[in-house]
Amino acid sequence: MSDLRSAPVGPPHTPLSTSIYQFLSDSIPHRASFRRLGRYSKAFFLDHWPDILLVLLVTAIAGAVFLIPTRPPLLFPLLDPTGAVYNPSLAYPYRPAILNSLTAGLLSSLIPLATILLSQFSIRSFADFWAATLGLLYALATGTCFQAILKKTIGGFRPHFLSVCKPRPMAVGSGVGFNGIMYRVQDVCTGSAKEIEWGIQSFPSGHSEIAFAGFGYLTIYLFTHLHSGDHD
Numbered sequence: 727m728s729d730l731r732s733a734p735v736g737p738p739h740t741p742l743s744t745s746i747y748q749f750l751s752d753s754i755p756h757r758a759s760f761r762r763l764g765r766y767s768k769a770f771f772l773d774h775w776p777d778i779l780l781v782l783l784v785t786a787i788a789g790a791v792f793l794i795p796t797r798p799p800l801l802f803p804l805l806d807p808t809g810a811v812y813n814p815s816l817a818y819p820y821r822p823a824i825l826n827s828l829t830a831g832l833l834s835s836l837i838p839l840a841t842i843l844l845s846q847f848s849i850r851s852f853a854d855f856w857a858a859t860l861g862l863l864y865a866l867a868t869g870t871c872f873q874a875i876l877k878k879t880i881g882g883f884r885p886h887f888l889s890v891c892k893p894r895p896m897a898v899g900s901g902v903g904f905n906g907i908m909y910r911v912q913d914v915c916t917g918s919a920k921e922i923e924w925g926i927q928s929f930p931s932g933h934s935e936i937a938f939a940g941f942g943y944l945t946i947y948l949f950t951h952l953h954s955g956d957h958d
Contacts, residue, residue: 767856770852778860784868785867785871787871788870788873791875791878797881799912800911801902801909802816802883802908803909804896804901804909804914805896806907811888812907816883816884816885817888818886818889819886820890820921825933830933830936830937834866834937834939834940835862837940837941841944842855843855858947865939866940869936869939870936870939877927877932882927883926884925886925887926890918890922890924890925891922892917893914893915894914894916896914911926
């Protein structure tokens with residue numbers, strides 16, 4: 727009777743090291759998993775090739791728009807009637823970007839993709855991974871395309887515009903518009919064409935757009951999979 731009273735109650739205790747080993751063993755994909763991955767990937771591609779083609783098409787359009795050298799003429803005030811710089815807010819010195827566009831794009835795409843991949847340790851669904859990846863590519867491609875179109879059609883002057891424009895000396899009132907104070911970029915700028923083009927693309931912000939596309943999509947993905955909106 728004393729032996730029965732002293733016996734532990736409940737399931738046997740599993741050592742922590744064994745639990746960790748079992749978790750890692752279950753998480754590491756086996757050869758059969760890779761075969762299933764190949765089959766599921768092929769089936770997903772056959773089902774969604776129009777979506778993949780559309781993503782590639784939108785990406786190509788965005789690249790083509792960026793490479794088009796022409797844009798609507800932009801006018802800016804250079805000198806006021808007294809001969810002083812009309813808009814000192816455009817006369818700041820040029821400084822390179824702290825985080826360039828390529829780095830911003832990589833961070834905004836790889837971090838969401840890595841998060842989606844890591845979530846598969848719990849979800850374990852090939853369909854979920856490929857669908858989420860395709861959705862991420864949709865968000866990045868369409869956002870970049872709209873950004874390129876707006877930059878080329880609207881744009882805007884960056885604070886260092888005059889530093890890269892290097893405007894040639896102009897007589898007061900020799901421009902167009904009221905009192906002749908408005909000048910066309912192509913008429914007065916003498917700086918590098920590449921730097922000038924970048925200097926007139928302040929709107930919309932490419933960094934903000936790509937970050938919103940990537941991390942905004944990731945937020946929606948996590949919200950739906952964590953069931954944050956459920957109140958049951």
